[in-house]
Structures are given as structure tokens and as C-alpha cells.
Amino acid sequence: DAGVIQSPRHEVTEMGQEVTLRCKPISGHNSLFWYRQTMMRGLELLIYFNNNVPIDDSGMPEDRFSAKMPNASFSTLKIQPSEPRDSAVYFCASSIDLGNQPQHFGDGTRLSIL
Amino acid sequence: AQSVTQLGSHVSVSEGALVLLRCNYSSSVPPYLFWYVQYPNQGLQLLLKYTTGATLVKGINGFEAEFKKSETSFHLTKPSAHMSDAAEYFCAVSPVSDYKLSFGAGTTVTVRA
Numbered sequence: 001d002a003g004v005i006q007s008p009r010h011e012v013t014e015m016g017q018e019v020t021l022r023c024k025p026i027s028g029h030n031s032l033f034w035y036r037q038t039m040m041r042g043l044e045l046l047i048y049f050n051n052n053v054p055i056d057d058s059g060m061p062e063d064r065f066s067a068k069m070p071n072a073s074f075s076t077l078k079i080q081p082s083e084p085r086d087s088a089v090y091f092c093a094s095s096i097d098l099g100n101q102p103q104h105f106g107d108g109t110r111l112s113i114l
Numbered sequence: 115a116q117s118v119t120q121l122g123s124h125v126s127v128s129e130g131a132l133v134l135l136r137c138n139y140s141s142s143v144p145p146y147l148f149w150y151v152q153y154p155n156q157g158l159q160l161l162l163k164y165t166t167g168a169t170l171v172k173g174i175n176g177f178e179a180e181f182k183k184s185e186t187s188f189h190l191t192k193p194s195a196h197m198s199d200a201a202e203y204f205c206a207v208s209p210v211s212d213y214k215l216s217f218g219a220g221t222t223v224t225v226r227a
Contacts, residue, residue: 033215042217042220043158043204043217045214048213048214093158098213100163100165102148102163103158103160103215106157107157108156
């Protein structure tokens with residue numbers, strides 16, 4: 001079975017550029033989560049959706065970050081404009097539903113902003 | 115708010131030795147508890163979870179964890195370490211009334227031959 005698919009795996013761009021990260025959740029999963037992982041701050045939840053609707057975006061660091069889920073099989077996380085401090089590994093995860101269901105993680109996008 | 119403390123950022127064990135990774139949480143109400151493993155350049159993979167019922171939970175790859183309410187702990191163990199267990203391990207908690215996972219800082223396990 002296909003797991004959570006993220007693209008690209010690696011992204012290197014210059015500051016000020018727009019960055020779009022993509023995620024395809026596991027088919028049949030109704031909840032989707034975006035995380036950021038850095039050495040300094042560890043794993044942080046940025047935003048999560050349930051049935052394509054954003055439920056909590058309190059973890060989004062600032063207005064430069066936005067996320068969408070136009071349908072059940074696709075989500076994007078966008079940074080515009082990007083800054084060097086946005087460099088991190090960004091993970092997408094999905095679960096069957098909210099609650100005690102385990103989250104299944106993609107392999108992440110390693111983002112470097114020069 | 116939930117907080118998770120993993121004692122020890124690095125653990126080194128010999129192959130065949132016991133692996134013990136400590137996790138404590140702060141919550142007035144027992145939350146849902148999880149252990150995840152992360153191999154280099156990969157996402158997190160669920161090892162095991164506790165929601166309700168039996169407090170000793172068995173997971174994949176021979177790992178198990180015990181929920182101790184009185185100690186607010188959920189320590190992870192494996193009786194005999196294998197070289198393939200070298201990875202980073204994360205304890206996570208989720209309030210019963212909420213769906214946000216809060217992760218510990220992680221413990222990196224090194225296995226010596």
C-alpha cells in the first residue's frame with residue numbers, strides 16, 4: 001500500500017522565493033497534519049485538517065505560511081516569501097480520523113533557504 | 115498544555131543488551147501515548163500506542179512500553195538490542211479531548227557491536 005507521499009524530497013532556493021510543498025495522504029484517511037522539524041525546536045505541529053477543512057492552524061509561525069487542502073487526496077504548504085530561518089524538514093502525516101488513531105508520516109521535504 | 119520529557123538525548127547500548135528509553139508527560143488527565151521511531155532521512159513510524167485498557171503495550175520490532183499513571187510515565191523497552199534498532203525515538207502524547215500530538219525532543223539510540 002502506498003504511504004503518505006511528499007514532494008519534493010529536497011528543495012533549495014533563495015530567500016524571498018515562494019516555496020510550495022506537496023502532500024498526498026493515504027487513501028481513505030480523513031485527517032492530515034503538517035509538521036516542521038528542526039534541531040532547535042524539534043517536531044512542531046503547524047496545522048491540521050479534517051475532511052479537508054482546516055481545524056487548527058495555531059502552529060503556523062506567521063502569515064508567510066499558508067496551507068490548503070482542495071480535496072481529500074492533496075494538500076499544499078506554501079511559504080511566501082521564504083526566509084533562511086524557514087530551513088527545516090517538513091513532514092506531512094495522515095490518519096484515518098482524529099482521536100487516538102495513529103498518524104502515518106511521509107518521508108519529508110528537506111527545505112534549505114539560502 | 116501537554117509536555118513530554120524524554121530523559122537522555124543519546125543512549126548507547128551493546129548489541130543484545132536491554133534498551134530502555136524514558137518518557138514522562140505532564141497532564142492532569144491521562145492522555146493517549148505513542149512511541150515513534152525515525153530512521154535517517156525518513157519520516158516517523160509508529161512503534162506502539164496506549165489509549166485505554168492493558169497498561170503494558172506491545173509494538174513492532176520487539177518493543178514494548180508500560181503506562182504508569184502514578185508516575186506519569188510511558189517508558190519504552192526492548193530486551194535485546196539489534197543493530198537495526200539504531201535510530202531516533204520519539205515519545206508523543208495527545209490529550210483525549212484534543213487531537214494534537216506533542217512530541218518529546220527525541221532520543222538517539224546507538225547500538226555497539
